[in-house]
Amino acid sequence: MEFFVAQVLTGLANASSLFLVACGLSLIFGVTRIVNFAHGSLYMIGAYTGYSLMQVLPGAVGFWGSILIAGLVVGLVGLLIEILVLRPVYRAPELFQLVATFGVILVIQDLALLIWGPEDLLGPRAPGLRGVVRIMGEPIPKYDIALLIITPFVAVALWYLITKTRLGVLVRAATQDREMVGALGVNQSWLFTGVFALGSALAGLGGALQLPKGGADLLMDFNILAPVFVVVVIGGMGSLPGAYLAAIIISVLNVFGVSYLPESTLVLMFVVMIVVLMIRPYGLFGREEVAGEHGQVGEPERPIKPASNTVRMVVAAGLVLLALLPLYGSHFSLVLITDVLIFCLFAASLHFLLGTGGLVSFGHAAYYGGGAYVAALLVTHVNSPMELAFLLAPVGAGLVALAIGWVCLRLTGVYFAMLTLAFAQLIWSLVFQWGDVTGGDDGLVNIWPAEWLKATTVYFYFTLVIAVSGILILRHVAHSPFGYALRAARDSERQAEATGIDTRKVRLLAFGFAGFMGGLAGALFVFSKGSVFPNELEIARSFDALIVVFLGGVKTLAGGVVGAGFFKGIEEVLIRFEYWRLLMGLLIIFVVIAAPDGVVGSLRKGLERVGLRKVEDQ
Amino acid sequence: MLEVDRINSFYGKAHVLRDLSLDVPKGEVVALLGRNGAGKSTTMKSVMQIVRTASGSVRFEGQEISRLPPHKIAKLGVGYVPEDRRVFSDLTVVENLIVGYQPPREGSVTWTRDMLFDLFPNLAERRNNRGKALSGGEQQMLTIARTLMGNPSLVLLDEPSEGVAPVIVEQMVQVITQLKSEGLTVLLSEQNLHFAQAVADRAVIIESGARVYHGTLAELTANPDIRDAYLAA
Numbered sequence: 001m002e003f004f005v006a007q008v009l010t011g012l013a014n015a016s017s018l019f020l021v022a023c024g025l026s027l028i029f030g031v032t033r034i035v036n037f038a039h040g041s042l043y044m045i046g047a048y049t050g051y052s053l054m055q056v057l058p059g060a061v062g063f064w065g066s067i068l069i070a071g072l073v074v075g076l077v078g079l080l081i082e083i084l085v086l087r088p089v090y091r092a093p094e095l096f097q098l099v100a101t102f103g104v105i106l107v108i109q110d111l112a113l114l115i116w117g118p119e120d121l122l123g124p125r126a127p128g129l130r131g132v133v134r135i136m137g138e139p140i141p142k143y144d145i146a147l148l149i150i151t152p153f154v155a156v157a158l159w160y161l162i163t164k165t166r167l168g169v170l171v172r173a174a175t176q177d178r179e180m181v182g183a184l185g186v187n188q189s190w191l192f193t194g195v196f197a198l199g200s201a202l203a204g205l206g207g208a209l210q211l212p213k214g215g216a217d218l219l220m221d222f223n224i225l226a227p228v229f230v231v232v233v234i235g236g237m238g239s240l241p242g243a244y245l246a247a248i249i250i251s252v253l254n255v256f257g258v259s260y261l262p263e264s265t266l267v268l269m270f271v272v273m274i275v276v277l278m279i280r281p282y283g284l285f286g287r288e289e290v291a292g293e294h295g296q297v298g299e300p301e302r303p304i305k306p307a308s309n310t311v312r313m314v315v316a317a318g319l320v321l322l323a324l325l326p327l328y329g330s331h332f333s334l335v336l337i338t339d340v341l342i343f344c345l346f347a348a349s350l351h352f353l354l355g356t357g358g359l360v361s362f363g364h365a366a367y368y369g370g371g372a373y374v375a376a377l378l379v380t381h382v383n384s385p386m387e388l389a390f391l392l393a394p395v396g397a398g399l400v401a402l403a404i405g406w407v408c409l410r411l412t413g414v415y416f417a418m419l420t421l422a423f424a425q426l427i428w429s430l431v432f433q434w435g436d437v438t439g440g441d442d443g444l445v446n447i448w449p450a451e452w453l454k455a456t457t458v459y460f461y462f463t464l465v466i467a468v469s470g471i472l473i474l475r476h477v478a479h480s481p482f483g484y485a486l487r488a489a490r491d492s493e494r495q496a497e498a499t500g501i502d503t504r505k506v507r508l509l510a511f512g513f514a515g516f517m518g519g520l521a522g523a524l525f526v527f528s529k530g531s532v533f534p535n536e537l538e539i540a541r542s543f544d545a546l547i548v549v550f551l552g553g554v555k556t557l558a559g560g561v562v563g564a565g566f567f568k569g570i571e572e573v574l575i576r577f578e579y580w581r582l583l584m585g586l587l588i589i590f591v592v593i594a595a596p597d598g599v600v601g602s603l604r605k606g607l608e609r610v611g612l613r614k615v616e617d618q
Numbered sequence: 619m620l621e622v623d624r625i626n627s628f629y630g631k632a633h634v635l636r637d638l639s640l641d642v643p644k645g646e647v648v649a650l651l652g653r654n655g656a657g658k659s660t661t662m663k664s665v666m667q668i669v670r671t672a673s674g675s676v677r678f679e680g681q682e683i684s685r686l687p688p689h690k691i692a693k694l695g696v697g698y699v700p701e702d703r704r705v706f707s708d709l710t711v712v713e714n715l716i717v718g719y720q721p722p723r724e725g726s727v728t729w730t731r732d733m734l735f736d737l738f739p740n741l742a743e744r745r746n747n748r749g750k751a752l753s754g755g756e757q758q759m760l761t762i763a764r765t766l767m768g769n770p771s772l773v774l775l776d777e778p779s780e781g782v783a784p785v786i787v788e789q790m791v792q793v794i795t796q797l798k799s800e801g802l803t804v805l806l807s808e809q810n811l812h813f814a815q816a817v818a819d820r821a822v823i824i825e826s827g828a829r830v831y832h833g834t835l836a837e838l839t840a841n842p843d844i845r846d847a848y849l850a851a
Contacts, residue, residue, distance in 0.1 A: 169709065170717060176708060180704045181717060183688045183700070185693045
């Protein structure tokens with residue numbers, strides 16, 4: 001019993017930061033409809049800033065003052081991000097903004113590295129709260145008790161702000177119908193900026209508040225993202241009480257998990273989330289997302305067409321150049337182009353889901369890494385020949401995608417996206433923690449191709465043929481009757497259903513198919529490298545693909561492939577610099593602002609404008 | 619007070635308003651009539667710049683407003699009551715009114731919550747109910763009250779009689795008459811000619827986004843041919 005109470009108290013104390021960060025994310029999404037991926041980065045800046053301030057400001061006043069100032073500083077950073085990066089792209093197609101926030105993540109990562117260095121910083125203890133108190137004989141850190149007392153006050157203050165003040169009323173009104181709020185004379189831009197700054201400040205506060213417990217390091221931005229998304233989804237998007245309750249549930253469960261089932265800690269929260277969503281699809285306190293909300297922006301989709309003869313010739317010429325690469329390219333260029341081709345296939349499979357299916361998956365790495373792991377596991381554990389493992393990898397990935405899709409497709413919009421991310425994290429956690437089978441963090445090594453494929457040149461041709469075929473098949477399917485049905489479901493679900501299309505089935509198949517193709521890319525990857533590690537399954541990998549698809553252009557068929565080729569190429573160049581993330585992040589932000597239709601879309605519009613290309617009818 | 623001069627508006631590539639012009643003189647109620655799909659709501663949204671006008675000018679009290687964002691137009695004193703009501707359904711009646719609040723403006727009536735509850739007694743009873751709990755008629759009243767909280771001098775009233783019970787329509791007639799007596803100017807879009815006849819001074823008829831008739835309501839009433847040609851029953 002004593003132990004139990006102590007565990008619950010620790011859990012409640014841990015919930016404090018998670019709650020602050022999650023409600024910031026939730027607030028920002030509610031009003032601006034932006035899924036702020038950079039939220040973890042703001043949390044990280046909060047921790048680092050708090051740390052630096054605590055070095056300078058002495059005593060208890062200095063400690064708590066540092067936390068408050070860190071919150072304010074991060075609020076200011078949020079304000080700048082909103083004005084400089086997000087404002088120019090509010091009119092861009094839905095979800096394009098999240099690519100901009102990803103650019104921000106990269107920039108902040110390198111800035112933090114520049115300012116605070118690569119070492120993990122140990123958080124200072126709170127003055128006057130150093131020891132433990134004994135509650136029913138169990139030691140509880142005094143700082144935990146302080147957090148336990150502070151958090152409800154912060155929660156009530158926020159609740160008051162949202163429910164009782166005019167600002168809160170405006171925020172809730174804008175969450176429902178921001179265009180109408182504008183028509184009633186409220187300047188939306190400043191409301192957006194204000195809410196973004198407030199949400200950022202909360203993240204910063206959360207980061208600084210957890211310093212004595214966790215310190216500051218450069219990985220905390222991504223590490224907090226998954227739990228925060230889980231909390232927001234379990235609690236219900238936009239609900240403060242929901243976020244509070246969910247943060248408590250997750251934190252308390254986590255503490256118990258560490259004591260009783262240490263191998264399961266990472267998996268546990270996703271299991272909880274999946275159970276909650278099965279029972280309450282929009283979270284504990286969430287409302288159903290209304291599709292087609294007022295004030296949606298973006299122009300209508302253009303119909304897709306078979307490629308013109310010019311395009312075909314350009315592509316054919318490019319392929320010939322690629323096929324002749326071994327004659328004029330170096331060994332390194334073969335390896336590089338093999339990587340690029342694999343990434344193109346991976347991106348194309350996500351693009352199919354996103355562009356043609358309108359299904360935004362934040363966790364596509366699950367199928368890419370999944371395919372790689374299926375092959376690697378077969379080779380490692382049953383000594384399967386490479387050819388068989390290669391064939392079964394996409395099948396395995398496709399089956400996983402079908403299973404995950406079956407659950408996720410019960411939801412739509414951002415809930416769908418977050419759920420796909422959570423499942424990808426679930427798979428990542430499984431692989432990471434189930435070391436006996438998967439090798440855990442050490443990965444699986446010695447996964448080499450069959451004898452006849454061993455030479456770099458041969459494997460290059462093998463990749464070229466498989467990747468190009470895969471991309472062509474994806475493109476072909478988009479033009480097939482199945483692709484028509486899928487696009488019909490994307491553009492008007494009800495209309496599609498009224499014409500007799502089983503939209504759920506069509507989407508599920510598309511999800512499985514995209515997973516299959518992702519797995520194929522993963523299989524090509526694992527045999528080209530000879531090994532696979534859990535990072536092929538992590539969030540950052542999913543984001544890589546998302547970014548190139550958005551930057552290439554969601555609404556153009558070639559977007560995924562062109563984006564992948566373009567950015568993978570640039571990355572290879574930039575990665576030689578020490579601060580390549582900073583450069584890459586700035587480049588991404590620049591493209592988002594300068595080319596809101598993606599590279600391909602903007603190129604097409606540019607050509608139309610100067611008259612080099614005929615304007616298409618819509 | 620409001621001069622719309624040869625505006626053109628598009629939805630994507632669909633040309634919805636074609637060189638549409640209309641005047642709303644101060645203190646009058648002008649009815650914008652036309653069939654379903656004629657472009658009445660688009661006209662309202664174009665004045666408010668919720669739908670951006672591609673060309674032409676919109677002047678409010680002599681000031682060009684066609685390049686302003688909606689919130690600035692609202693701040694100048696143009697109140698917009700959308701056809702589909704768009705009540706904030708999760709907010710209470712009082713909170714809906716709070717969203718609409720703007721500081722008092724010289725030259726127009728300053729509405730307070732109590733005045734609006736006098737004008738719409740049903741809303742007073744339901745002040746703490748959420749928007750989604752209201753009936754269609756109550757929601758219609760709430761949207762009007764919400765807009766009046768901004769103390770507008772011109773109200774764009776988009777089909778207030780649509781989809782509400784006859785007894786509410788009756789009440790709407792009284793409300794509009796009272797607004798007019800308070801000195802407000804109203805542009806009212808309607809399909810229901812009888813409703814327009816009860817409150818409006820002038821009428822503008824549009825068809826396929828272009829103006830086909832304008833004159834006083836008395837002239838229109840005396841001219842059944844036009845009525846039959848451009849208006850449904």
